[in-house]
Amino acid sequence: MNKFSWYDAASLDAAQKEVNATVSETLQPGTADDAVVYKAAGIDLLDLMKEGLSRPSKLVGIKNLPGLDKLAFDSEAGMMLGANLTLARMAENSAIKENYTALHQAASQTATPHVRNMATLGGNLAQRTRCWYFRAIEHHCFRKGSTTCFAHTGENENHAILGYGYCVSVHASSLATVLTAFDAMVEIRTAQQALKVVPMKDFFVLPTVDRTRETILEAGELIEKILLPAPGKNTLSHYLKTGSRKSQDWPMAEVAVVAELSGKKCRKATIVLGAAAPVPFVSEAAMDAIRDKVINESTATAAAKAAMQNAVPLSQNAYKITVFETLIKRALLELVA
Ligand SMILES: Cc1cc2nc3c(=O)[nH]c(=O)nc-3n(C[C@H](O)[C@H](O)[C@H](O)COP(=O)(O)OP(=O)(O)OC[C@H]3O[C@@H](n4cnc5c(N)ncnc54)[C@H](O)[C@@H]3O)c2cc1C
Structure with missing residues (x-):
């Protein structure tokens, strides 16, 4: 890990003044020698620093900022x-x-x-992606500025099946999936x-x-x-995830559903998939398939299939299609159970 200085900010103003005083190209740790970065609990940031993926010369601690935990x-x-x-x-x-x-x-x-x-x-x-090629200092991958995405043809079982370009990493934040x-x-x-x-x-x-x-x-x-937003009238939500381990790991697939119901009829729903794409993936196809339908085994299956109709799996992750279909179907059925 590189040497860095530490500033424990006591106010939002002070934190931002300190950051502004040390002009940085970017706040995203990973590829550059970022001059200064915010540190909250430091779980992801210190991992990146220990792996040499982020080398800030200054950390500005924001964990103790008054009011930010309201x-x-x-x-x-x-x-x-x-x-x-x-x-x-x-x-x-x-x-x-x-x-x-x-x-x-x-x-x-x-x-x-x-x-x-x-x-x-x-x-x-x-937090940054868990793509193992991005996380390993030995691999100068596409996200770090090279011309090669190693996962594209390499070990890609945890990677994207939807909405990706050349880089096939998936975003890491489960909370982003739900908040979307x-x-x-x-x-x-x-x-x-x-x-x-x-x-x-x-x-x-x-x-x-x-x-x-x-x-x-x-x-x-x-x-x-x-x-x-305020919780909608007759609106329910459900989140399911699965992974190779029940705990200690990021999911291989996760689904968040927020649906406005009339009895078991879905008036409208938002269905978001995590660990499917480089960003939380809003499945318009699944949402269209379930809108104005009574949620049952057959309609939930149809919505799950629709969500995966445009999936393009990589060499090692076709299994994700079945996993997502199962999660989406279960999430919809459990929502109205
Ligand atoms: C074993 C293990 C399993 C995990 N499983 C999951 C999982 O299943 N799903 C999941 O989503 N996560 C998972 N995580 C990740 C974990 O949730 C994140 O590492 C953690 O939430 C990061 O929070 P932090 O406060 O430590 O952030 P830090 O490490 O302090 O910061 C991370 C990044 O965010 C920036 N940052 C922090 N706060 C702010 C702010 N207020 N404004 C702007 N930038 C900011 C920092 O500069 C840094 O770039 C797992 C972690 C571990 C160790």
Whole structure:
């Protein structure tokens, strides 16, 4: 790990002043010698630094910023989640459990109890892909600026089956999958202290647009909070994931469904797949297939098949099609059970 200096910020202003004083090309650790980066709990950031993938000369600690770990709920205004909320606090919060069930399910199943006690929402959203070629310093992969995506023809069982270009990595954030399904907004404080609010679905950047970054965050920008719309009337949500291990690992496939129901009839639904594509994948095909249908074995199967109709598996991950079909079908059936 490279040498770095440490600044433990006591206020948002101080954190951003410190970052702005050390101008950085990018806040995304990974490929460059980033001059300065924010550190929340540091779980992903320190991994990247230990592996030599990020070499910042300064870390600005934001974990103790007052107010950044707030959570507020109002049945008409919706929910506000501060970026420094730990996954554990989100998992145990009763307003989340009652009104945004899929978020409760994702927060309580992500990683391990130890990780959830430390990991923050902001850090979870801005963590980098788990593609093993990206994570290994030995591989100068496409995302790091070379012309080769090693996973394309190499070991690709955990990689994308939908919506990818040459880079076949999948995004790592389970919470992003669910928050996209809830139509959440990300409130970002820019380096100039202005507020920018972007839909969660636009927060991630496809490698076909810019392979060196995974989110829209620019230098000095800080995620301040996530805003969820008020829970819709007769709206239920459900999240399912599966992986090679029940805990301790990122999912090989995950699904979040948010649906407005009339009895068992689905008036409309948002269905988002995680670990399927380089960004959370909103499955319009599945949503169209289930809209205005009574959810049962046959319609849930049809929606699951529709979701996978454009999947293009790589040499080692065709199994993901069956896994996603099963998860989508189960998620819809369990939603109305
Ligand atoms: C064994 C294990 C299993 C895991 N399983 C899962 C899983 O199943 N699903 C899943 O989603 N995750 C999983 N994780 C990842 C874990 O959830 C993240 O590493 C963690 O949430 C990162 O949070 P942090 O506070 O440590 O972020 P940090 O490591 O501090 O930061 C990560 C990145 O985010 C940036 N950042 C942090 N906060 C902000 C902010 N407010 N504004 C702007 N940039 C910011 C940092 O600069 C850095 O680039 C797992 C981790 C481990 C170790």
